[in-house]
Amino acid sequence: MKFMKLGSKPDSFQSNGSDIRFVASDLATDVVVHVGEVKFFLHKFPLLSKSSKLQKLVLQATSDGTDEISLPDFPGGPKAFDICAKFCYGMVVTLNPYNVVPARCAAEYLEMTETVEKGNLIFKIEVFLNSSIFRSWKDTIIVLQSAKNLLPWSEELKIVGRCIDSIAAKTSVDPSNVTWSYTYSRKMNLTDEIVETIDRRIPPKDWWIEDLCELDVDFYKRVMVAIKSKGRMSADLIGEALRAYAVRWLPDRYDALVGEDYAKRNRVMVETIIWLLPSDKGPSGCSCRFLLKLLKVAILVGAGEGVKEELVYRISILLHQASAKDLLLPVRSSEEDGVGANTIYDVGLVIELVRRYMARNGDVHCEDEKEMIELSFERENLLALGELVDGFLCEVASDPNLGIDSFVELATAIPEMGRPIHDGLYTAIDIYLKEHPDMTKSDKKRICGLMDVRKLSTEGSIHAAQNDRLPLRVVVQVLFFEQQRTATSTPLPGRLNSILEESDHDPAPQPVDPQPISLTLSKEERQRSKARNSMTSLMTGRVANRADRLLLPSRSRRIFDKLWVGKGERENGKGESETSGSSQSPPVSTKTGEVKSLGSSRNRRYSVS
Structure with a gap:
C-alpha cells in the first residue's frame, strides 16, 4: 500500500473527550471550528494562510462579533478536517488509500488551492494520486470503494x-506484463490441454476478477462497462467475472434472499448482472x-x-x-391461473423454454457432407434435451397439483428422435400414477399412451410387467414385446387383441377367432395348467438372467392364463371345423404325455398334448 508523508512538525493535537480537539501550545487559541459534533480550538493565522474558505468565514464571524465558525456538511467529517x-x-x-x-x-x-499558497494541500494530494495511487491495482480499488x-x-x-479508467486499463494489459499485486484464491480452471511446463510467474487471464468482487454494485457496473x-x-472472461460476483454477493438462503432488508439490494444486483x-447471446459467455x-x-x-x-x-x-435440478424454478408470484398455478415448481416456464429451444433447433437435417459434423452435434444436443425433460418430469411428477395436461404437454x-429409450419417461409416468391414485381410466390411458413399450429396456420391461399401477392393456403390450425379444419366431396366442379389447372397452383392431368352445372342462383346465407353467418358465427364465429369477406377479400370470385358455379354445374349435383360418396357434397333437420344451430353438412353437 502506498503512502505519503506531509509536514515535519510533531503532532500536537490533543483531545478532551470525544467532542473536543485542541492544539497544545503556549499561545491561546482564538477561533473555534464546529465540524459535526466536534469542536476544534485552533489559531487563526495557520488556518487562514492555507484556506480561502476559512478566510471568508472568519471575516464574517469577526463582523458578527464571535470567534466561532461552523462547517455544515463537511465532506469526510471531523477526521478529514483534522x-x-x-x-x-x-x-x-x-496520506494513504483509505484517507486520501x-x-x-x-x-x-x-479551497486550499495554489492561488492561496504554492504547494498547497490540493496540489500535493493530486501528485500522490497520479504518481502512486492510480499506478497501483489494489490501491485504486480501495480508493474507489472509499469514494462511495x-x-x-x-x-x-x-x-x-x-479510478474506473485506471482499473479498466489494467485489466486489458497482457498477463505477462502484470507487475502489481492482486488477489487470486479461486481454483484454476482445468483444461484438457497437456503442457510440458507451466510458468508460475505469469498470472492467469482472470487474475483481476476476484479483486473487483469487493466493489459496490454501482461501481462494479461502471467498471465492467468500461x-x-x-x-x-x-x-468467457466477462461471464466468469459476473458469475464470481454473483457467488460473492447473492445469498443461497431463501430468507436472506427475499428478506425485507435484502430484497431491494438483491433485486438491483441481479438486474445489474443480467x-x-x-x-453475444450464443453459447459463449455464461x-x-x-x-x-x-x-x-x-x-x-421480483x-x-x-x-x-x-x-x-x-x-x-x-x-x-x-x-x-437446475430447472426446478419457483412459481412466479404473479401467476394465479394457468399451467404453473398452485404447483411447487414452474412447469409452464419450463415448457416455454423447451418450446423456444425446439423452435430454434427443431429441424435436424443436412443438405451436404459439410454439415454432417454440425448435424451430429445437433442430434447429441437433442438427446441431451430428451434426457433433461424426462429427468425434470421425474422431479415434478410427485407434485399432487401437477395437472395431466401440463405433464402431457x-x-x-x-x-421421437430425442427420446430413443423410454425408461426415463416410464419412470416419470410411474411416479405420477403413484402420486395421483384417483385418476380416471381415460386419464391413465392418456398418460400411458405417451410411452412406447417397444422402446423400454429389458430392465424397464421387467419392472413394467410387474407394475400393478399400469392399465391392463399396457401390461399386455409389455409382455408381448418382451416375448418377441426372447424368441421372435414364437408368437403370443391369437386372442391378444380380444384381451386388449376387454381391458379398455374399445373395439378390437382385429376380429377375434369365432371358433366355438368344444373342450370339456377337465381338458381346459389341463391345458390352462400346462400353458401357464410353460409361459411362466419362459418369462422367469428371461427375468432370471437379469434379476435373480424374479417371478412374474399374479396379475401377469392371470393375463397369460386368459391368453392361453383362449388359445386352447381356438385349437379345439379348429379340430371340429377346418374352415377357420384365423387361429395363430399350432394344431393340438392327438398324442398324450408329451410337452415340447421351450426356448431351445428359435424355430420352436408351443405344443400342448
Whole structure:
C-alpha cells in the first residue's frame, strides 16, 4: 500500500473527550471550528494562510462579533478536517488509500488551492494520486470503494472516473506484463490441454476478477462497462467475472434472499448482472446453469419482466446443457391461473423454454457432407434435451397439483428422435400414477399412451410387467414385446387383441377367432395348467438372467392364463371345423404325455398334448 508523508512538525493535537480537539501550545487559541459534533480550538493565522474558505468565514464571524465558525456538511467529517488542520500547522500527516479521498474532498471544500499558497494541500494530494495511487491495482480499488461515501464530491472531482479508467486499463494489459499485486484464491480452471511446463510467474487471464468482487454494485457496473467498451476482454472472461460476483454477493438462503432488508439490494444486483451479460447471446459467455440460477433469483426478488425475458431467451439457446435440478424454478408470484398455478415448481416456464429451444433447433437435417459434423452435434444436443425433460418430469411428477395436461404437454414437446429409450419417461409416468391414485381410466390411458413399450429396456420391461399401477392393456403390450425379444419366431396366442379389447372397452383392431368352445372342462383346465407353467418358465427364465429369477406377479400370470385358455379354445374349435383360418396357434397333437420344451430353438412353437 502506498503512502505519503506531509509536514515535519510533531503532532500536537490533543483531545478532551470525544467532542473536543485542541492544539497544545503556549499561545491561546482564538477561533473555534464546529465540524459535526466536534469542536476544534485552533489559531487563526495557520488556518487562514492555507484556506480561502476559512478566510471568508472568519471575516464574517469577526463582523458578527464571535470567534466561532461552523462547517455544515463537511465532506469526510471531523477526521478529514483534522488532516487539513494539521497540514495548515505543518505537522506530520500521512496520506494513504483509505484517507486520501476524504482529505481531497475536504481540501476542495476549504479551497486550499495554489492561488492561496504554492504547494498547497490540493496540489500535493493530486501528485500522490497520479504518481502512486492510480499506478497501483489494489490501491485504486480501495480508493474507489472509499469514494462511495463521499458522493457527489468524489464524482465532481473525477476521482471515481479516474479510478474506473485506471482499473479498466489494467485489466486489458497482457498477463505477462502484470507487475502489481492482486488477489487470486479461486481454483484454476482445468483444461484438457497437456503442457510440458507451466510458468508460475505469469498470472492467469482472470487474475483481476476476484479483486473487483469487493466493489459496490454501482461501481462494479461502471467498471465492467468500461472493461467491455475496450473490446479486449472475451465473453468467457466477462461471464466468469459476473458469475464470481454473483457467488460473492447473492445469498443461497431463501430468507436472506427475499428478506425485507435484502430484497431491494438483491433485486438491483441481479438486474445489474443480467444487464452486464455479454452481448453475444450464443453459447459463449455464461453457462446455462448460471443463467438458471439468475432466473431463480430474479423470480424470487421480483425483478422486472424485461430482465427475466432476457434470461429466458439466453437459457433457451443453451437448454440442453442444463440438469433437471437446475430447472426446478419457483412459481412466479404473479401467476394465479394457468399451467404453473398452485404447483411447487414452474412447469409452464419450463415448457416455454423447451418450446423456444425446439423452435430454434427443431429441424435436424443436412443438405451436404459439410454439415454432417454440425448435424451430429445437433442430434447429441437433442438427446441431451430428451434426457433433461424426462429427468425434470421425474422431479415434478410427485407434485399432487401437477395437472395431466401440463405433464402431457411437456412430455410431447420432445420429438421421437430425442427420446430413443423410454425408461426415463416410464419412470416419470410411474411416479405420477403413484402420486395421483384417483385418476380416471381415460386419464391413465392418456398418460400411458405417451410411452412406447417397444422402446423400454429389458430392465424397464421387467419392472413394467410387474407394475400393478399400469392399465391392463399396457401390461399386455409389455409382455408381448418382451416375448418377441426372447424368441421372435414364437408368437403370443391369437386372442391378444380380444384381451386388449376387454381391458379398455374399445373395439378390437382385429376380429377375434369365432371358433366355438368344444373342450370339456377337465381338458381346459389341463391345458390352462400346462400353458401357464410353460409361459411362466419362459418369462422367469428371461427375468432370471437379469434379476435373480424374479417371478412374474399374479396379475401377469392371470393375463397369460386368459391368453392361453383362449388359445386352447381356438385349437379345439379348429379340430371340429377346418374352415377357420384365423387361429395363430399350432394344431393340438392327438398324442398324450408329451410337452415340447421351450426356448431351445428359435424355430420352436408351443405344443400342448
